[in-house]
Amino acid sequence: MGKIALHWFRHGLRLHDNTPLQKAIAGCTSLIPLYILDTEYFKPGKVGINRMGFLLDSLKALDTDLRAIGSRLYVAKGDPEEVIGKFIKEHKIGAVSFERDTEPYNKVMDGKIINLTKELNVEAFPLWGHTMFDPEYLLALNNGDAPLTMTSFLRLMSEAGDPPKPIDPPKSLPPPPADSLVCKDVFIFQGVPTLSDLTEYEFNPKDYTTWFVAGEKEGIRVMNEFLAQKRRVSTFxxxxxxxxALQPDTTALSPYITRGSLSSRTFYHGLKDTLKGMKSSKPPVSLKGQLYWREMAYLIGFSVPNFNQMEGNPICKQIPWLTGDDAKALLDKWEMGQTGFPAVDAVMNQLRTEGWMHHLARHLVACFLTRGDLWVTWELGRDVFEKHLVDADWSINNFSWHWLSCSAFFHQYFRCYSPIAFFKKTDPNGNYIKKHVPILAKFPDKYIYEPWTAPKGIQIACACIIGKDYPKPMVEHQFVCQExxxxxxxxxxxxxxRDSGEPPAKKLKQNNLSKYRTK
DNA sequence: GCCGCGTTGAATAA
DNA sequence: TTATTCAACGCGGC
Structure with missing residues (x-):
């Protein structure tokens, strides 16, 4: 009798550059490719329809790709430890492979699964793959701490060199034990679930409006299309x-990289090959630089305790933000695009409908919610982004909210985005606003960023009375910004x-690289 | 302790 | 278009 292996898909919803999958199939005669929808991780109420829809579409695409090479995807629902435990026992699994993860919840889960395989005497392949480098290796290389500035992170990157080259997808896979798998007390969907199958989330499928097309093939296609524009790549x-811009001015690859449909190493080496022998822009502003920002955010998220909150977070400035009900009322207006500032509302409307907006647009609204205007805690804004974004990413999202709220990494709080002036630089006619806040579309360009300054006659002619059809600005920007x-x-x-009062205990720094030396 | 720097500010002057 | 100023920064190298 041959060996049955189970590959548990985590973030890495792909076949290319999937090291744990390759390990699993090396010694087995039958393979169970499994995704587990963990409702603790994707909490109903906390996950919006575009984010969830994009995940399900990514799974659907993965299933299609698996079927093309003799396999298929199974999607179960529940707690991964329970589900995998039951699968091991009922299906006499001999090996379990999965991608290790850096997020706190997932780190704990990794430990549970590793213990489970030990208890049940099953071979396990927990391997890194969502980042370019093994984060434990990077920490060891940096004496145990994550670098907190890009300058020091780039030094670390020059020591680390190029990340490993991506490995090719398997040409075929061992067949699953049965087309219709059952497992006692485990909920397994028939095929890949649709939005309406997930009744506990109470989605209305009509609200699934993102334009992103999910999947590994699409991610690679978009990447190649971008890389083919050599000038754009080299001057980025x-x-x-x-x-x-009404069409993304960046690569818009983030949803694919976040879902693991596209390997960050594949993109890195794609960039390297494209730019070989060419003059090009440099990190941190270049495309390679963008991958480094991601890697840095992951390393910090991996090593800093309580990175997703202010309290107990050693690198986070303690700031008396608004929280609770006071904050919630302001937050709701912000989330729903009802601040009365067309630029802010346009960005938030794009977030809810498309699940994506440009990085600088995120800056504008994040600054507005926190240190700029509303003084609401960054943790609540982070949750709203995490709910709606198709590229919602725990590490990068938390990193960016630290940055924008001047809680860590960036400290020049006197540099403040203006909800009136900022977008005028690139969009003096307000075309972006006219698209995402259509009720303002008829306003003359000169009033589009400040419609409340338009004379009553013009408001009537535009069929949009400020304070009735579109809100008045919820704060006076100049004033609150100063305050x-x-x-x-x-x-x-x-x-x-406080910091000078109690000097931090000197930490013993130790370079523990020996276990990473292969030769 | 000083100084230069930091992916992405705004308003003003030249 | 580019440089300077604006009250207001911390970090890290020296």
Whole structure:
């Protein structure tokens, strides 16, 4: 009798550059490719329809790709530890492979699964693959701590060199034990579920409106299409791209990389090959730089305790943000695109309908919610982004909210985005606003960023009365922005005093690289 | 302790 | 278009 292996798909919803999958199939005669929808991880109410729809479409595409090489995907629902335990026992699984993860919840889960395989005496292949490098290796290379500045991270990258080359997808896979698998007390969907199969989320399929097409094939296609534009690749500078462009001015690869449909190593080496012998922009603004930002965010998320909150987070400035019901009322207006600032509302409308917006557009609205205008805790804004984004990514999202709220990494709180001025630089006519806040579409260009300044006659002619059909601005930007800057100064001064009061215990730094030396 | 720097500010001056 | 100023920064190298 041959050996049955189970490959548990985590983030890496792909066949190319999938090391744990390759390990699993090396010694087995039958393979169970399994995805587990964990409703603790994807909590109903916390996950929006575009994010979930994109996940399901990614699974559907994965199933199609698996079927093309003699296999298929099984989708179960429940707690991964329970599900995998039951599968091992009932199906006499001999080996379990999966991609290790850096997020706190998933790290704990990794440990549980590893223990489970030990208890049941099953071979296990928990391997890194969602990042370019093994994060434990990078930490060891950096004496145990994650670098907190891009400059120091780039130093670490130059020590680490190129990440491993991506490995090819398998040409065929061992067949599953049966087309219709059952497992006692485990809920297994018939095929890949659709949005309406997930009744506990109460989605209305009509609201699934993102334009992104999911899947590994599509991710690779989009990447290749971008890489073919050599000039665009070699001159790419992130801060110079246009947040108000009606078609993405960046690669828009983030949903594929986040879902693991596209390997970050594949993109890295694709860039390297494309730019061979060419002059090109440099990190951190270049495309390679964007991969480094991602890698840095993952390493920090992996090693900093309580990285998803302010309290107990050693790198996070302690700032007396609004929380609770006061914050919730402001947050709701922000989330629903009802702030009265057309630029902010356009971005939030794009978030809810498309599940994606340009990086600088995220900056504008994140600054507005926190240190710029509303003084609402970044944790709540983070949750809203995480709910709606098709590229929702725990590490990058938390990293960016630290940055924008001046809680860590970036500290020049006096540099504040203006909800009126910022988009005028790239979109003086307000075309982006006219698209995403259609009720304002008739306003003359000169009023599009400040419609409340339009004379009553013009408001009537545009069939949009400010304060009735579209809200008045919820704050006076100039005023609150100044007030918040002094609040920030106060919070920074307080934290300085506290820091000097109790010097941090000297940490013993140790370079523990020996276990990574292969030759 | 000083100084230069930091992926992506705004307003103003030249 | 580019440089300077704006009250307001921390980090890290020296």
């Amino acid at each position: 500078e992130k801060p110079k791209t246009d947040p108000t 918040n800057k002094s609040r920030m100064k106060k919070a920074y001064d307080t934290s300085k005093k």
